[in-house]
Amino acid sequence: MEGERLDVFRDLLQQRLEALNKKMGSRIGQLVDQRESLSDQTDIATEESDRDMVLRLNDHERIMVQQIQHALRRIEEGEYGICMACEDDISERRLLARPTATHCIDCMTEIEATQPVRL
Numbered sequence: 001m002e003g004e005r006l007d008v009f010r011d012l013l014q015q016r017l018e019a020l021n022k023k024m025g026s027r028i029g030q031l032v033d034q035r036e037s038l039s040d041q042t043d044i045a046t047e048e049s050d051r052d053m054v055l056r057l058n059d060h061e062r063i064m065v066q067q068i069q070h071a072l073r074r075i076e077e078g079e080y081g082i083c084m085a086c087e088d089d090i091s092e093r094r095l096l097a098r099p100t101a102t103h104c105i106d107c108m109t110e111i112e113a114t115q116p117v118r119l
Contacts, residue, residue, distance in 0.1 A: 067100040
């Protein structure tokens, strides 16, 4: 992939990384600020459910941050846009849709076909 195109993807990934870091930081800050002493069992259950959801969202976003950091390392190492399975180029169309992609669409389709279905 050419230098100019890599710069576009690097900028896109860095923007997403910054946005995720801001969102995660504010969400954790809100979680700390929302500490209340509740006496009603329903309110306590609702607060715990909300905290659980926030923590799950934060975990999902943490994984996304790791994927973005991995993609940025691949750019620096000259491996970005190359399928980790077959070593063919990953199409720019796929990278625009999923900039953290590590496999071309054919290899990813094959990988997904062999994985068990989650319910």
